Amino acid sequence: MSRPRIDASHDPALRSWVEGAQDHAQFPIQNLPYGVFAPPGEAARAGAAIGDCILDLRAAAAAGALPADAVPALRGDSLNELFALAPAARAALRLALSRLLSDEACAAAARPWLHRADDCALQLPMRIGDYTDFYAGIHHAENVGRLFRPDRPLLANYKHLPIGYHGRASSVRASGAPVRRPHGQWLAAADAEPEFGPSRRLDFELELGVWIGRGNRLGEPVPIAEAHAHIAGLCLLNDWSARDLQAWEYQPLGPFLGKSFLTTVSPWVVTAEALAPFAVAAPARPAGDPAPLPYLDDPGDRSHGGYAIELEVALRTARMRRDDAPAQTLTRTAAARLYWTAAQMIAHHTSNGCNLQPGDLLGSGTVSGPGEDECGSLLERSRGGRQPLTLANGELRSFLEDGDEVSLNATARAPGYVPIGFGECRGRVVTDSDKA
Amino acid sequence: MSRPRIDASHDPALRSWVEGAQDHAQFPIQNLPYGVFAPPGEAARAGAAIGDCILDLRAAAAAGALPADAVPALRGDSLNELFALAPAARAALRLALSRLLSDEACAAAARPWLHRADDCALQLPMRIGDYTDFYAGIHHAENVGRLFRPDRPLLANYKHLPIGYHGRASSVRASGAPVRRPHGQWLAAADAEPEFGPSRRLDFELELGVWIGRGNRLGEPVPIAEAHAHIAGLCLLNDWSARDLQAWEYQPLGPFLGKSFLTTVSPWVVTAEALAPFAVAAPARPAGDPAPLPYLDDPGDRSHGGYAIELEVALRTARMRRDDAPAQTLTRTAAARLYWTAAQMIAHHTSNGCNLQPGDLLGSGTVSGPGEDECGSLLERSRGGRQPLTLANGELRSFLEDGDEVSLNATARAPGYVPIGFGECRGRVVTDSDKA
Numbered sequence: 001m002s003r004p005r006i007d008a009s010h011d012p013a014l015r016s017w018v019e020g021a022q023d024h025a026q027f028p029i030q031n032l033p034y035g036v037f038a039p040p041g042e043a044a045r046a047g048a049a050i051g052d053c054i055l056d057l058r059a060a061a062a063a064g065a066l067p068a069d070a071v072p073a074l075r076g077d078s079l080n081e082l083f084a085l086a087p088a089a090r091a092a093l094r095l096a097l098s099r100l101l102s103d104e105a106c107a108a109a110a111r112p113w114l115h116r117a118d119d120c121a122l123q124l125p126m127r128i129g130d131y132t133d134f135y136a137g138i139h140h141a142e143n144v145g146r147l148f149r150p151d152r153p154l155l156a157n158y159k160h161l162p163i164g165y166h167g168r169a170s171s172v173r174a175s176g177a178p179v180r181r182p183h184g185q186w187l188a189a190a191d192a193e194p195e196f197g198p199s200r201r202l203d204f205e206l207e208l209g210v211w212i213g214r215g216n217r218l219g220e221p222v223p224i225a226e227a228h229a230h231i232a233g234l235c236l237l238n239d240w241s242a243r244d245l246q247a248w249e250y251q252p253l254g255p256f257l258g259k260s261f262l263t264t265v266s267p268w269v270v271t272a273e274a275l276a277p278f279a280v281a282a283p284a285r286p287a288g289d290p291a292p293l294p295y296l297d298d299p300g301d302r303s304h305g306g307y308a309i310e311l312e313v314a315l316r317t318a319r320m321r322r323d324d325a326p327a328q329t330l331t332r333t334a335a336a337r338l339y340w341t342a343a344q345m346i347a348h349h350t351s352n353g354c355n356l357q358p359g360d361l362l363g364s365g366t367v368s369g370p371g372e373d374e375c376g377s378l379l380e381r382s383r384g385g386r387q388p389l390t391l392a393n394g395e396l397r398s399f400l401e402d403g404d405e406v407s408l409n410a411t412a413r414a415p416g417y418v419p420i421g422f423g424e425c426r427g428r429v430v431t432d433s434d435k436a
Numbered sequence: 437m438s439r440p441r442i443d444a445s446h447d448p449a450l451r452s453w454v455e456g457a458q459d460h461a462q463f464p465i466q467n468l469p470y471g472v473f474a475p476p477g478e479a480a481r482a483g484a485a486i487g488d489c490i491l492d493l494r495a496a497a498a499a500g501a502l503p504a505d506a507v508p509a510l511r512g513d514s515l516n517e518l519f520a521l522a523p524a525a526r527a528a529l530r531l532a533l534s535r536l537l538s539d540e541a542c543a544a545a546a547r548p549w550l551h552r553a554d555d556c557a558l559q560l561p562m563r564i565g566d567y568t569d570f571y572a573g574i575h576h577a578e579n580v581g582r583l584f585r586p587d588r589p590l591l592a593n594y595k596h597l598p599i600g601y602h603g604r605a606s607s608v609r610a611s612g613a614p615v616r617r618p619h620g621q622w623l624a625a626a627d628a629e630p631e632f633g634p635s636r637r638l639d640f641e642l643e644l645g646v647w648i649g650r651g652n653r654l655g656e657p658v659p660i661a662e663a664h665a666h667i668a669g670l671c672l673l674n675d676w677s678a679r680d681l682q683a684w685e686y687q688p689l690g691p692f693l694g695k696s697f698l699t700t701v702s703p704w705v706v707t708a709e710a711l712a713p714f715a716v717a718a719p720a721r722p723a724g725d726p727a728p729l730p731y732l733d734d735p736g737d738r739s740h741g742g743y744a745i746e747l748e749v750a751l752r753t754a755r756m757r758r759d760d761a762p763a764q765t766l767t768r769t770a771a772a773r774l775y776w777t778a779a780q781m782i783a784h785h786t787s788n789g790c791n792l793q794p795g796d797l798l799g800s801g802t803v804s805g806p807g808e809d810e811c812g813s814l815l816e817r818s819r820g821g822r823q824p825l826t827l828a829n830g831e832l833r834s835f836l837e838d839g840d841e842v843s844l845n846a847t848a849r850a851p852g853y854v855p856i857g858f859g860e861c862r863g864r865v866v867t868d869s870d871k872a
Binding site: 130135155156157160161163164166167168169171173180182183184185193194196218219221242248249250251252253254255256257258261262290293294295348349351354355356357360 | 565566571581591592593596597599600601602603604605606607609614616618619620621623629630632654655657678681684685686687688689690691692693694696697698726729730731784785787788789790791792793796
C-alpha cells in the first residue's frame with residue numbers, strides 16, 4: 001500500500017506561529033502545499049504556502065533547517081526533483097516543515113524566510129513533460145453525450161476504462177494567465193462552408209489536476225496498488241474549451257485546437273501527504289455496472305485514490321466588476337462525482353508500457369454532478385447553448401463573454417480534520433485590444 | 437518568404453575529403469544532417485553525418501572551426517538551442533561545415549573530430565516538448581475510413597483543415613529501440629466483454645516527422661508565409677499502433693494507449709537548409725476540392741512546404757533472418773501523397789494561439805498512395821486484417837509478429853541535385869522473454 005499515512009502534521013490541534021495562518025481557509029499548517037514563486041525583483045524558487053505567506057524553501061534548506069536529502073531537490077526553479085524523491089523523504093520534509101512552522105522556538109530563525117504571498121509572482125510548479133486529460137466525470141460525459149445521442153449518452157467503453165487523450169503541455173499556465181479568445185475554423189450549419197474567426201462558444205471546464213511525482217520506465221506498467229506512490233499532489237485545472245472549433249475538428253482523432261490555446265492550473269501542489277486524511281472509498285458502482293478489470297482494481301484500497309474534495313466555479317462578469325458586485329457561484333460539486341480515480345488513471349495510462357515522468361500532469365476530466373447547479377461547464381448548463389443561463393444581475397450566458405472571469409475553488413474536508421484549500425485557479429477572457 | 441535558399445552547399449560538384457562520403461546514398465556532403473551521438477565510453481554531443489562518419493560538432497566548435505554564434509548552441513546534449521538559432525546563423529553554420537568537409541586543407545585539422553558512425557550510439561536529437569501527430573495522408577484516411585464507412589470514407593472536415601491530435605512525447609525513441617508488444621483492453625466482438633492482454637493487432641505507420649526549430653509565443657499564431665522559418669528539418673517516424681486497443685478506446689477523444697507505448701524516429705535531422713533543392717509545388721487539388729482558407733494558403737509559395745521525398749517500408753521477419761534472407765520491401769510511396777504540407781500544419785496548429793517550442797515534433801500522419809504497394813500500414817494492406825499479405829517466403833502477415841523488424845527509408849531527389857537520405861528508422865518487435 002503506497003498511500004501516504006496520517007501523521008503528526010495532520011493533527012488538528014497543531015498551530016502555526018505565522019500570523020493569520022490559524023483557521024486560514026486555504027493554507028492552514030495542516031496543508032503546506034508546495035509551489036514556485038518569485039519575490040519582488042528576485043529569481044523564482046520553491047516555496048510552501050502558510051496562511052497569507054510563502055516560506056522560501058530554498059533559503060530554509062540552505063540554512064540547514066530542512067532534511068539533508070531534500071536540499072539538492074530544492075535548488076532549481078521547479079518542483080520536479082522534489083516530487084521525484086522517495087515517499088519517505090517527502091514525508092520527512094513535510095514533518096520538518098510542520099515543526100518549523102509550529103514550534104515558536106523556530107520563529108526567529110524562520111521569519112526572514114517568509115514572504116507576503118500578495119507581493120510574489122506564482123509560476124507553474126513543474127516543468128511539464130506530458131499533459132494527459134481524462135474524461136472521468138461520468139455526469140459530464142452523460143450531459144455532453146445526451147446533446148448528441150439522447151437515447152445513448154454514454155459510449156460502450158466508458159465504464160470499462162478511463163477514457164483519456166493527450167493534451168498540449170506547452171500552453172498550460174498558472175492561475176491568472178489571460179484567456180485570449182482563440183481563432184479557429186467552425187461550421188455554422190451542416191450544409192455550410194466552414195468559417196475562420198474568433199470562437200463564439202468559449203467555455204470553461206472544472207477539473208482536478210494530478211501532478212505526477214515519481215515516474216516509471218518505458219515498458220514497465222505501474223500496478224494499481226503502487227499507483228499512489230507516483231502522485232505528487234493535486235491542483236485545480238481549467239480546461240478552457242472552444243466548443244465551435246472542437247465540434248468541427250474532433251472527428252476522428254479527438255480534441256485539438258479547441259483545447260490547446262490554454263489550460264490554467266492553480267499554482268500550489270496540494271500534496272498527496274496533505275490529502276491523506278481526505279481519502280474516501282470510491283462510491284459504489286451502480287448495480288449492473290461492470291466490475292473494473294483486475295488491472296484497474298485494488299482490493300487492498302477501496303478508495304483507488306478518491307478524495308473528499310468540494311469543488312466550486314464562480315463567474316464575475318465585466319458588469320459585476322463595474323457594479324462592484326461579487327462573483328456569482330455557478331457550480332457546487334465534488335470530486336466524488338468522478339467515476340474513475342487518480343490511481344486507476346495511472347494504472348491505465350501505464351498499462352501499455354507508456355512512461356510517466358516527474359512533472360507530468362493528468363486532468364480528471366470535467367467534474368459535474370446530476371443537478372443543474374453541478375455543471376462543470378457552460379456547454380452542459382446551457383444545454384449546448386440552447387438555454388442561456390440567467391445570472392443574478394439579469395445577464396444571460398450561453399458561453400463566456402469578453403471580460404468574464406472564471407475562478408475554480410476547492411476544499412478538502414473530513415470529520416476530525418482541519419479543512420484545506422487549493423488556492424486560486426482563475427482566468428479572465430480578454431479582448432484583442434486587451435492583448436496590446 | 438522564409439524558406440532556406442539554395443547555396444554553394446548544394447553544389448552537386450562538391451566533394452568531401454572524408455573517405456567513402458562520395459556518392460554515399462544517405463549522407464553525401466550535400467546532406468549534412470545533425471544529430472546527437474555518443475562515441476564509445478564518452479558523453480553525448482552534437483554531430484553531423486558525413487558518409488559513414490560523424491563529425492563531432494562540439495569539438496569543431498571548441499577549436500574555433502565553426503561560426504562563433506553557433507558555439508554556445510553546440511554545448512549541450514541536444515539540438516534544441518542549435519535549431520532555435522536565426523535562419524542566417526543556421527545557414528552560416530551549414531556553409532562553414534560544407535567548407536570544412538570539402539576543403540582538403542582542413543582535413544588534417546578536422547580528421548580527429550571524425551568518429552566511425554558504427555562505433556557510436558545515436559540518441560534523440562531533441563528534448564521533445566510536445567509531439568503532435570497529423571493525419572495528412574489522404575489515401576491513408578480514405579483506406580482506413582473505407583473499413584468503417586464504405587460509402588463515405590472521408591469525413592466532412594478532412595479537406596478543410598489538417599486534422600491532428602496530441603501525441604505522447606515521453607515515449608518517442610530513436611531508431612533501434614525495441615518494440616515491446618503493448619498490453620491493453622480490446623473488444624473481441626461487439627456483444628462481448630472487453631479483455632486485457634497483449635495486443636494482437638500490432639502495426640507500423642510510415643510517417644515523416646517535422647522537427648520544430650524556432651517557436652512562437654502563446655497567443656501569437658504563425659502566418660503561413662512565415663511557417664518555413666520554424667522548421668528545423670525532417671526525419672522518418674514510425675507511429676507504432678495497436679489496432680485492437682485503438683479501436684476500443686478511441687471514441688470520443690481519439691487515439692491514446694493504442695499509440696503511446698512507442699514512437700520511433702530516425703535520429704538524424706535532415707535540415708530545412710539541406711532540403712531546399714527538393715521543394716516542390718504541392719500537387720494540384722482535385723477538381724471540386726475546396727480551396728484552403730486564407731490562413732492555410734500562401735500565394736507566394738505554392739509548395740506550402742512540400743518536398744520530393746521517396747519513402748519505403750521494409751520488413752524482415754525472424755525467419756528471413758534465420759534464412760539469411762534480405763528484408764522485403766512492402767511499400768514504395770512518396771511525400772507528395774500528403775494532402776497537407778508542413779507549413780500548413782504549422783499555420784493551423786498555431787492558428788488558435790497555441791505555442792510551438794524548439795524541439796517539438798510533428799508527425800505527418802501515415803503516408804499511403806492509392807496502389808496496394810503504397811500502403812503505409814498493415815491495417816490498410818490487409819484490409820483491416822481480413823486479407824493477409826503473403827510474403828515472398830510464403831509467410832502470411834495481417835499484423836506484426838514477434839521478431840518482425842520494420843525499417844523506414846527515405847530519399848529526397850530532384851533533377852540536377854545529389855540525392856540525400858534520411859538514415860535508419862528501425863524497430864524490432866520483441867517478445868516478453870526478450871525484455872529480460
